[in-house]
Amino acid sequence: MYDDTPAEAPLENAHEVGDGGGRLALVTGVSGYIGGRLVPELLAAGFRVRAVARRPEALRDRPWIGRVEVVGADASDADAVRAALEGVDVAYYLIHAMSSGAAFSAKDRRTARTFARAATAQRVGRVVYLGGLYPEGEELSTHMESRREVGEILLDSPVPTTVLRAAVILGSGSASFEMMRHLTERLPAMVCPKWVGNRIQPIAVRDVLRYLVGSADMPADVDRAFDIGGPDVLTYLDMMRGYAEVAGLPKRHVLPVRVMSPRLSSHWVGVVTPVPKEIARPLVESMVHEVVCKEHDIARYVPDPPEGLLGFREAVHLALERIQEANVTTRWSSASVPGAPSDPLPSDPDWAGGNLYVDERTTVVDAPAPVLWRVLEGIGGDRGWYSWPMAWALRGVVDRASGGPGLRRGRRDPQHLMVGDAVDWWRVEEREEDRLLRLRAEMRLPGLAWLDLRVESDPVGRTLFRQRALFHPKGLAGQAYWAAISPFHDVVFGGMQRNVKRAAEAAARREQSAAGATLVA
Structure with missing residues (x-):
């Protein structure tokens, strides 16, 4: 059932985008970092929201739970997905395994095809997918290739689709931010791989959310991918040094070397930061390439706010403020660890x-x-x-x-x-x-x-x-x-x-x- 209580103010996005007008938005991945933040933004914009979760009971403590319809469905179950998409105006596909293994890539492809077929059958008005920014014409990691493939699978369906491609997302609790934060805070001097010199165009999580919500209003003939990024293009080394300045830390000393592979780098990240190597490796592999937006066409459909997109330093300052105030609504760890048990404690006397x-x-x-x-x-x-x-x-x-x-x-x-x-x-x-x-x-x-x-x-x-x-x-x-x-x-x-x-x-x-x-x- 839906609750007609007015939606609470958005947690991470200070700018209103469009008007949901009571349209029905379906959100997958609601237990994850982005999905858990997108739901209150959609509510604040006037959408009705249907949240899809494999274990609906795990959502019951969310502050927005009384304002949404919760549907229990496994994304790999075609019948369940088709039923969940009935009557949906815009569907947000936020499902992606944080892994670099071939088995996960195959699962991602199957799940995306299942969703695309179900959205087509139910005549969903639009699908919106958040993928990764990647360079054209270069050999990609298994993880990045999988994200590219998922976007293409959704775009190949008859349903109008928006694919948003982002590089590093900066926000309190994001895996990318936590990795950068702990590396910088814990290591005043460090040896790093040469990819710390690659250029990256990070984006604040609140701007990602703004683009996601605004994508629901795109005309029906818009069926394409968009690069999304903040106003700053930096190297990872620039980002660590910039973080240190915003956080009030002494200058960090970094020596780039050529001998650290992504695998070795991810092990090092796993030792130094809370982000385990299984999650760190896909993040590291995405930074081996320069990931800079090639266009800003998204602004034709979701105009930039009057004060502009949030810059790197402002995004870091806002994230640290959220952490200090204990106001982190979702974290990278919100989603369960791949391969971790999920069975509840049974009450069976056997x-x-x-x-x-x-x-x-x-x-x-x-x-x-x-x-x-x-x-x-x-x-x-x-x-x-x-x-x-x-x-x-x-x-x-x-x-x-x-x-x-x-x-x-x-x-x-x-x-x-x-x-x-x-x-x-x-x-x-x-x-x-x-x-x-x-x-x-x-x-x-x-x-x-x-x-x-x-x-x-x-x-x-x-x-x-x-x-x-x-x-x-x-x-x-x-x-x-x-x-x-x-x-x-x-x-x-x-x-x-x-x-x-x-x-x-x-x-x-x-x-x-x-x-x-x-x-x-």
Whole structure:
């Protein structure tokens, strides 16, 4: 059902574009970085929005959820996609695997063809796709070639299509921005590959969103790709040095060398930044080429704002402001890690006994339930996990080395969580205010794992912290893994119980002291 409550103000785009006029816009990839930001922009422009997600329940904490129609559909399911596109005026195709493997490219092609056929069958008014900017006539990486192919597949359909081609997108939480930010902040001096001298035309995320929304109003005879970029053409070295200046950092010293391949560079990025090498490699491979807009024809249909497009320094300043204010609405980690488990915790009793290992602990906490909840909801990221930091750090390093996310993803918000948020190597699977936080592991494991954190009350009204670690092993390797880590549970999970209790009780005492001081005053 649609909610007729007025849409909230757009989060990242300060300029109105067009008028949706109640037209129906379908958005795929709503759990991703761009899709999650596009929805409120479309609502603010007057569109009705249908959000398509493989797991609709993962969207329920989004601030815009009551204003959209949510449809559960897998993009590879032709019947489901066709049903989702019924009655749609403009469809946004924001599906793309962040990988450079041939298998992902084949999947991208199949999914794009499925979508194009369904859009044709349902007589969708326009398809809009956000792809990558690439040079003509050069050999492209598997990742960039896949993005090019997807755009061509959509353009080859009878449905009028707009393909927007962007290079580096600058915005709080984007993978490109986070990679640049952490490289610059953590390395005052660095050896970099020669591609840091290639020219790039970055674009602010708010201008990307503006073009996406404005593309819905293009005339029916417009069926083409457009290069989109900001006003500045810079080298990656210029961007790092410019970031350092905006962030108030000392001058960065960079020595370009010729021996670092994209593969080696992506491993280095994976070590230094939160962005894992599997995501870093496609980003690095796209920078091997110079990616500068060859035209600005988009302005004929979506005019530039009166004050112009956002420049590099302004975009960096705005992104840092969002980060400092903890107002990052989506991050690169909003989308799940390729290959990570996505199965929710089953309630099937057949999982009992030997098929599901459980480490369960309960502690009485001398603090009000809401205080304990705030401690639990703030877990992970910079605050850590309240137990043996060295063990968590070592496990994170092992996970990164084996292709997992490790601990460096951090959190989108330092205090508040939503279902679907990434928290280090966990994903928020369930959240019930003041009561339950369930995290599903996305680390590399021979099985499936969850961490269940609950706030409860005993019969006499005391606050209880109940903690369960659950593990469903896969084969003998899973059984051996549980047996190997069990001796450390008292240190890790027992320590978490004790330290969370201390943190909640200390917070309660601080609140009581503050309340007492207020009364005295």
